[in-house]
Amino acid sequence: MTLLPGVLLLDAAGPEAGRLAAAAADRGHPVHAAATAVAHAGHGPELKGLLAGTVVTDLTRPGQALDDITAYARRHGVGAVLTVNEYLTDLAAQAAAALGLPGNDPGRARAARDKAVMAEAFTAAGVRTPFSVCVRDDTELKAALADERLGVPCVVKPLSGAGSAGVTVVDGPAAAGAAVRAAREAAGAFPGGDPYRVLLQAYAAGSEYSVESLTQDGAPVHLAVTRKQVSGGTVRVETGHSLPVRLPPLVEQDVHRQVEAAIGAAGIRNGASHTEVVVDGAGRCTVIEIGARLGAGHIGLLIEHALGVDVWTALLDTALGRPAQLTPTARGHATVRFVTSPHPGRLTSLSGFPRTGPGVPFVRWRAPIGGRVDRATANAHRLGAFVVAGSDAAEVEERADALLRGIRIRLDPWPESAGQVRAESTSAIAP
Incomplete structure (x- = not known):
């Protein structure tokens, strides 16, 4: 019996990676994961049941991680390297190239991660893209805001962020300083590069x-x-x-x-x-x-x-x-709606959240009752999601909006936000 090539996932956590792991396992491929020690310890039983093995490495140190991953892959007959993690696409390209496997150009892969490199690559390739400039200090920030090619409003974002974290639309110099600080604080799970540099981009x-x-x-x-x-x-x-x-x-x-x-x-x-x-x-x-x-x-x-x-x-x-x-x-047509909180507080109750059934193939609630929730300032702050699907686009959208309007969450003040949230406030969730 010929053993099928193994499949190595860089960071196998999350629903998308789980679906990918299941697809590989269903087709008979041994599934392996590359993970940090903390992530490996947190792998749930379903994922562990799919994995043939794990290489534990420090994914925040790309050079060491590449050595560990390629050595492991060669020992275990890996024939494919994949990731659904935004932060690891560069590393995946480097690993695939080192192993002689199909992947992306390792010499240009950074352009899909570092937004300054991306802007330069887009401009060189003739891509229609907003004017962008990097700043590192107040002097560079002031000069950038004075550049008529940037204009206002403009967008301030971290160079290697994801999920809208640390991204701010600013309407002038007065708000720019706070936006730059927010971008610097949104380092993400795998920070890299100069932590002080941020990107300013013309608003489209x-x-x-x-x-x-x-x-x-x-x-x-x-x-x-x-x-x-x-x-x-x-x-x-x-x-x-x-x-x-x-x-x-x-x-x-x-x-x-x-x-x-x-x-x-x-x-x-x-x-x-x-x-x-x-x-x-x-x-x-x-x-x-x-x-x-x-x-x-x-x-x-x-x-x-x-x-x-x-x-x-x-x-x-x-x-x-x-x-x-x-x-x-x-x-057909399909749509997803995300539930967010209108303000911070303690989640005390939830009602009206959809259940799976005809035309609603997926629902997921992430926020525990009794836990803290925050006003959404990044995609990671979503509380839950549901998918509606069907043959008619208008009907699908109308049903999704109706289901969203029916959701109610109740919030009590969290101690440090008591002055911002009215006690026992009840909020409808709407786009």
Whole structure:
């Protein structure tokens, strides 16, 4: 009996990684994980039951982690290296290249992680993208704000962040200092580079979308355009995703053209990509960022239920160098809504949260009753999510909005926020 090649996941925690691990195990591939000691200790029984082994390493030290991962992979017959973790896509590209496996260009992979490198790569490749400038101190910040190419409002963000953490829209110099401090504090799970440098980016007005693509041997296939629901104000958090979106043909062509240029600029040759774009009132697409991974926030699940594409198996086949099956087998629509708290406090009760059933294939509540919740300033602050799917886009969206309006959470003051939250306040959840 021929043993199938092993599959190594860099950080196997989380629902997306779990689905990927299950897809590999179902097809008979030994599944391995690379994890920090803390993450390894926290692996749940379901994940442990799927894993053939784990290499414990310090993923915050890429050089040492690369040595540990490649040595382990060679010993255990690993034939594919994957990650769904935004912070580890560069390391995945380096490991795949060192092992001679399908992956992304290791020389350009940093452009999908470091937003300063990304902006330079986009500009060099002719991608339509906002003017961006890095600052490290108050003198550089003042000079950047005086540059007419930046303008106001502008966006301040960490160089290597993810999930909207530390991202602020500022309307002038008075708010810029606090925004820079917030960006510096949002280091993420795997910080790297100069901790004082942050990115200022010209604000792109318009409708927000993302494009979900899978590239094999340098040829991208665009699976869907996703509409983003985003909170307003100075701190923007994604509150929902819906796909597929049908754009006017000429607009869609421009979106795909810009996204393909961004994919090439970031060196994405074999794997998923999630490209965030803004389309203005004239139909012009501007690329904001790209990630060399599947879109988070249950986008893979939306693709599965709306289009009938098994993205987990497609990712696996791509990493193994096999042709991926990407042709849609359904013509439906799917949307996810995220529940957030309107203010900080202690969560004392929850009612009206949907249950799985016909047209509602997925629900997840993350916040324990009695625990602290915060006003959402990053995607990680979401309290729960549910997915609605069906054949008619308008009906799916209407049902999702109705379910969201029916959710009630009750908050009591948390000691340090007692002055901000009215005792026993009851709030409806709405986009």
